[in-house]
Amino acid sequence: MTRVLIPSGALGLNYDPDALARGIAAKPDIIAIDGGSTDSGPSYLGRGVSKYARSSTKREWGGLMEARAAANVPLVIGTAGTCGADATVDWMLDITREIAAEQGRPLKVAVLRSSQDPTHIAEAFEAGEITPLSAAPDITSETIRSCSNIVALAGAEQIAAALKTGADIIIAGRTTDTAIIAALPLMQGGHAGGAWHGAKIGECGALCATNPQSGVIMIDFDATGFTVTPLADGAHASPHTVSAHMLYENSDPFILYEPGGHLDVTRASYTALDETSVRVEGSEWVPSDRYTVKLEGARPAGARTVVMALLRDPRYVANAADWAQDIVTKCRAKVLDRMDIAADAFTLELRLIGQSASFGALETRASDPVEIGVIGIITAPSEDQAAEIGKLLNPYLLHHPLTQEEEQPTFAFLFSPPEMHQGTVYEFALNHVLHLADPMDAFKLEVLTVG
């Protein structure tokens, strides 16, 4: 039996310390926590930075390092620093060094790096070693070379290699959400379908139970399946909450693709052991013919400037869509007249918050709002060009009249200056898998001592 303690769905989301203490008292074999995902968008991978505050990360990681010392078992984080690029792995390692020094406890740390050299990935693409997944963007080797960061998602094999070093702490770059949980049960002979299914159920912490914000859960893996138990007061898992978690952020609720195969839960059975724990058996692991790892990449897509204004005048609120369309037409013409920029090199869009900002043309409802927030969104090749277009848009958002006859109106700006510069923006560029002869081929493992 392998007992995995999962403190929360992600480091930075907080965990219930009492529930964590309960988990440590139950003598887990490993503590595993996820550090990120793509869900916050392409900027984090594009820049190679964490979404969560360093102070929160340090506080929570420090608590987990204390818990690890008490349990004397490995502590593993996957997708360190939101995106799992080498830069955020180093950021996490730096935080770990600080804590180890403060806690006065030397530690053996295994670092698993997932970043890829875009040139090597472009060569692999040209050699036919990269295959698109469903709904993948069309790419060329030039697309790949233009990525600022590319990561490969490690699976259980790479985490197992890190665990075999005997490290106290494993800081992994990009991994699948499940790999950090499934790896040890698989190493110890657990049921493969159960290991991956339990890992999927556990990857968001207590989201598979009632009181989902409480975070901490424990999963016992064995030769026939797994048992999941949330540890916070008032948190309960039921066959419904556990099986429903397969829906979450999954395009297919029965199949989950992982490096080396896929999980099929079509025939899984869910049984309540008591009012808190659920037993799951019957999940199947189907090995694939070739070993592949998924790639994620982000590349610069220009620079963005944002300008906001508020419409409160009832006549302007009622005619906001026409007003905004007129501004876009006139301002685009002015940009082309006064700047050296091609029409397809920049975008200028006004979204009307309170009216149609969520869905644009797909919106089916209409009502008379009290006010409308107008957000002007500009993207251009450079920060200077985006800022310049923002300045050209500024007078329109301040004074543009519905008719030529009326006295010049003025609208509300929130700030001086009203333009907000976001700098370089990024886009996700890859939804592909890379074929590997050996699972470690795309990853680097390093062992060092800290503290």
Next chain:
Amino acid sequence: MAELRTLVTKVRSKNAGPFWLTIDIFCGDAQAYARVVRDLKTEQIAGALHADSQTLKRFDMPDLNVVKFSLPRPTVQGSIGDRDMHGASWAALVGELDI
């Protein structure tokens, strides 16, 4: 005719990775589930989201009283035209469909 959201417990939408969107309709009980399965047409969802019904995947899940739809994201997450980083709002559009 009734709005879907008034017949079910919850409609949830989320990213399923940067390139896919998934919408879960939690019907609550077998009766509501049977009505949603019968009356909510895949084409209606495709129309509301301007999606291609050929790429729209539908899962009717009686064990959970859930009807699930997954589709290539109408705009890739975080791309310049995207309006909703986490795919959170689409649930409202689906919940307001009349069935």
